[in-house]
Amino acid sequence: MGRDFLDIRTVAQLCRHRLDRAPADPRWDLPDAPEPKIHRIHGYPAKFPAFLTTKALEYARDQGLRPRRVADVFCGCGTVAQEARRKGLDFWGCDINPVATLIARTKSASLRPARLRRYAGLILQAAPDQSPDVTLAPSAIARLQEWFVPEQYAELARLLNAIRAIVPARSRYRDAFYCAFSAILKSCSQWRQRSIKPTFDHGKRPATVLTAFSTQCELLASAFAEQTGTAARAPEIHLANVLSVEPPPMPVDLIITSPPYVTSYEYADLHQLSSLWLGFADDHRQLRAGSIGSAQHELNLKRTMASLNRTGMQIVFSLYNEDRRAARAVANYYLDMQRVACRCREFLTSSGMAVFVIGNTRYCGVDIDNAAHLTEALLEAGFARVRAIKRRISNKAATPYRSPEGRFSRARTDNHIYAHEYVLIAHS
Numbered sequence: 388m389g390r391d392f393l394d395i396r397t398v399a400q401l402c403r404h405r406l407d408r409a410p411a412d413p414r415w416d417l418p419d420a421p422e423p424k425i426h427r428i429h430g431y432p433a434k435f436p437a438f439l440t441t442k443a444l445e446y447a448r449d450q451g452l453r454p455r456r457v458a459d460v461f462c463g464c465g466t467v468a469q470e471a472r473r474k475g476l477d478f479w480g481c482d483i484n485p486v487a488t489l490i491a492r493t494k495s496a497s498l499r500p501a502r503l504r505r506y507a508g509l510i511l512q513a514a515p516d517q518s519p520d521v522t523l524a525p526s527a528i529a530r531l532q533e534w535f536v537p538e539q540y541a542e543l544a545r546l547l548n549a550i551r552a553i554v555p556a557r558s559r560y561r562d563a564f565y566c567a568f569s570a571i572l573k574s575c576s577q578w579r580q581r582s583i584k585p586t587f588d589h590g591k592r593p594a595t596v597l598t599a600f601s602t603q604c605e606l607l608a609s610a611f612a613e614q615t616g617t618a619a620r621a622p623e624i625h626l627a628n629v630l631s632v633e634p635p636p637m638p639v640d641l642i643i644t645s646p647p648y649v650t651s652y653e654y655a656d657l658h659q660l661s662s663l664w665l666g667f668a669d670d671h672r673q674l675r676a677g678s679i680g681s682a683q684h685e686l687n688l689k690r691t692m693a694s695l696n697r698t699g700m701q702i703v704f705s706l707y708n709e710d711r712r713a714a715r716a717v718a719n720y721y722l723d724m725q726r727v728a729c730r731c732r733e734f735l736t737s738s739g740m741a742v743f744v745i746g747n748t749r750y751c752g753v754d755i756d757n758a759a760h761l762t763e764a765l766l767e768a769g770f771a772r773v774r775a776i777k778r779r780i781s782n783k784a785a786t787p788y789r790s791p792e793g794r795f796s797r798a799r800t801d802n803h804i805y806a807h808e809y810v811l812i813a814h815s
């Protein structure tokens with residue numbers, strides 16, 4: 388397997404070859420690989436395909452590593468957590484987005500389908516008699532009332548109160564029902580259907596709350612009915628910033644992760660409905676703080692530039708002439724990603740490996756080569772070499788552009804995104 392990779396051991400080698408010459412490997416594509424239902428219990432932007440965990444584990448074993456402890460430093464909705472659990476491996480993960488860790492915890496829990504169905508029945512029965520008021524900050528209520536027509540708002544409030552009345556606060560089933568509640572919010576709101584960016588559609592007919600919730604609970608129960616395997620220990624999932632989180636209690640053998648995309652997703656904005664309803668924040672913008680790839684951070688560009696690696700500096704310089712705001716955002720992202728590379732090295736055993744799935748983009752005519760930047764950061768963080776291949780992203784070949792609302796499109800006037808991404812494997 389190793390022969391099929393572009394092997395980079397020094398920064399000089401990276402500068403000579405860049406990553407364009409990394410071979411495309413269809414074994415990492417598998418667009419139609421079936422996924423267990425558990426991965427569909429809640430949508431998540433830029434969730435990666437579950438089979439990548441299996442490929443990464445196969446690769447590590449092929450290289451003589453016997454991974455027992457796996458980590459994902461951007462664990463998102465818990466794709467790697469869940470796959471590691473199914474394979475009986477210990478898992479440690481963190482994510483800064485409370486909606487992500489709610490989904491990840493739910494997916495990796497051991498829940499009984501019969502109990503899920505019984506609770507769901509009781510919640511649906513109790514909901515109509517609950518109060519249509521929930522205790523939320525006035526700012527959260529005001530924002531939510533913009534997204535929901537009064538009838539939907541009242542029904543959702545009754546449903547949330549019913550969940551709280553029926554499922555004990557300390558029960559691990561509470562998370563599962565919050566997760567089902569969170570999963571129906573967009574369809575019950577005036578959020579434009581299929582738009583990943585927050586866009587109002589006042590003409591939209593929202594879904595019926597209790598019907599949507601009932602369908603979601605049934606999906607949850609059938610997903611857990613399909614589950615097999617248990618981890619040696621329950622997966623550890625932390626709501627935390629990778630740059631400041633306490634390291635895993637024991638070093639891990641393998642990190643499998645996909646970093647956030649620079650400036651494309653504001654997770655705090657995308658999950659505002661869930662964060663506000665569930666009380667994770669009074670104002671969703673508070674949750675942008677610390678999020679890597681957020682365009683909202685202030686920074687001193689001059690000071691940041693001095694700390695960027697060579698690839699990062701070149702890209703930020705080129706972009707600065709076109710769009711200063713974007714240049715700042717990319718500089719900030721690159722600086723954070725350099726720190727992430729160091730943290731990954733710190734979390735691993737002395738023979739451990741880290742597998743990153745990362746895409747490039749093009750902005751204002753400038754190639755934003757995130758993969759080359761990360762490769763350099765990994766070498767500088769002390770990894771001995773980085774192996775790279777390209778994998779195709781199945782739906783992007785036909786729709787390689789993205790509109791300002793975040794829809795994939797064919798319009799050449801929209802932002803270009805690539806039809807492939809990189810798998811980078813850093814060896815100690």
Ligand SMILES: C[S@@+](CC[C@H](N)C(=O)[O-])C[C@H]1O[C@@H](n2cnc3c(N)ncnc32)[C@H](O)[C@@H]1O
Pocket residue numbers: 431432433434435436460461462463464465466467481482483484487627628629630644645646647648654677678679680
């Ligand atoms: C591309 S997504 C990961 C998706 C994940 N592989 C999955 O399948 O769900 C990147 C994640 O990084 C998280 N993130 C951004 N900044 C972070 C930070 N400073 N610390 C930890 N997680 C962060 C985002 O919340 C997002 O969930």
